[in-house]
Amino acid sequence: MNLISNSIKGLHPAYFAMVMSTGIISIASNLLGFTGIACMLFYINIIAYAILLPFQTIRVLMYWNYLYKDLCNPKLSLVFFTTVAATNMLGAQFITVVNQPEIAKIFWYFGIFLWVSVSLVAFSALFIKCEEGPESVIHGGWLIATVGTQSVAVLGATLASKFVSCGSFVLFSSIVWWMIGSFLYVILITLLFYRLVFFKLAPEALIPPYWINMGAIAITALAGSIICLNIPKIGGVYPEFLTFTIGFTLFFWSFGTWWIPLLIILGIWKYIYHRTPFKYTPLYWSMVFPLGMYTACTFKLSQALEIPFISNISKYFIYLAYFAWIIIFVSMLIAMLKAATAKEATTT
Template identity: 40%
Template sequence: MIDILMKQAKHLFPGSFASVMATGALAVGLNLLGFHGLAPILIAVNTVLYTVLWLMTLIRLFRWPREVRVDVVSHSKGAGFFTLVAGTAVFGSQLLLTGGCIMIAKVLWFTALILWAVIMYTFFTAMTIRKEKPPLEKGFNGTWLLSSVATQSIAVLGTLLSPSVHQHQDILLFTSLSMYFLGSMLYLPLMALIFYRFAFVRFSYGELSPPYWISMGALAITTLAGSSLILHAEYFPLINEITPFLKGFTLFFWITGTWWIPLLVILTIWHYGFHRPPIRYNPQIWSMVFPLAMYTAGTFQFSKALQLPFVSVLSEGMAFLAVGSWIVVFLAMCTAILRSFGKMGDVK
């Protein structure tokens, strides 16, 4: 088992924690909608995913540090490391809401915050000082928006933890509020680059990778973060004072995220329906599951925060798509893992 982990760790995809993000987001969404039956299963699955991926990450970091450095300074791959941050925080939110694990959630919040600081400034410093830089069409893709997703995930978990924190509650909520605005700021310029890439740079079907769904996923988690802050305004006077502004800002992001869905569906049909590339499991496919699950959670909380009960119908409908897509991708992942074990057994 250890030998297999060692071999797989060398080529571990930087964005592999997207599976943890998707599973955690699905659990949070289903919990908010009142479907608690799958909670123990999703906690068990995500605990295994999170533990194994961290083990492989540490193996890769200490056994193959050169490969890690190459990925970190890569324009096309480096942003994938933000899934470590988002996966940790979303997993914390899952354990808090569906498992009542307050202390573990606190530890994961602090862990995510430290990871966020290290990865955020390492990545953007590397992108800035690198001498040779690729053109936009080769170096930039939807994974860059994970910087926004990671930031918002810390805001969400911090806000959810606030009722259980009696000391320094104001600091926790101020940090969450700051992360919310910072994540929003990161989204806007990166989204402008994506629109520019879509409209003015030659775009082949092969370049339409699943991470572009993060365009909607980042907005969904921003909606969840804003809605959660509004619903916890009673715990911090500053949030209470700016609630009208937060409502307008959150409405803006929710509408924009909803607008993205038909366009992404059309582009996905264009990619898979007209060009028919070979369909096989790729860790990046979790980047399509996460937005669906997060939209479920974000829309439900949005309907509560802005007192728009009719909007919750969208979250209920999206929940079925999120569950279906998660099951399909999870089974595909399990099949791919079993095949890799089989190949290694044949080699021996």
């Protein structure tokens, strides 16, 4: 019982990154025709979410002081957007993998509630409590704020056609969220560039969430692609949005593609040149998410632009996503087993 209690007290918000990573790889698998893998990952995600959400709820109700400490920590405050992204990614699985739009709507409503709550609390805490310099607090995990915001746009745009009486309003709302998420990306990536260029970057400071640099812009491209595909289908949304959205979606996808080789070079610099040892933390799930998201957004972009050859990238990238997911999932299980064994040894 003490083990569970301690796990809840110290629950890292990045654990929800497992759900959002597994969710997008499941969706990408479904898009590419790997329905069996998509369903398997869907059920794994349901189990993970069913464990993490009650834990987080108990933490809010019973261990508020621990949660408050994390929210006031500028390194962690924006990482709480993983709960928003995880909720919406699971909702997106319900509609794309198992075709359950009514359940997906419930997740979208809950995702909106979480987005409003986390936005108000996390950014307020960041504005009021942060007293450290950019070199010590800014990291790629801040861009999870963009991921959480764009996840609302992704699920909303996907569900828009399922709202019989207010589909145009839902799609318009999704466009608004897409623009908010795009604004957050532009602001936060500017700060991140400033930190990377003008302050010394130690190998240990290059934490896994830096891969969210690409993941955040990939989900922005995915949201834009889904919006582009749905604007012609749903009346009430100005057609002028289509040209604007297509152009910016291609812009975001191009920038995300540019990040990939750069992040690989930084990874080689850290793990091979400096021989930094690999030790599992929940933050490593933020390296899996961009691979699945880039696969999905590239496939959807090829449909939105009607350029089929782009989708060939997705057919190869999905295997990188599978490989990364397996490595991190197995590492997580080993870490959990070691922690349980160590706890048992101390009590005997």
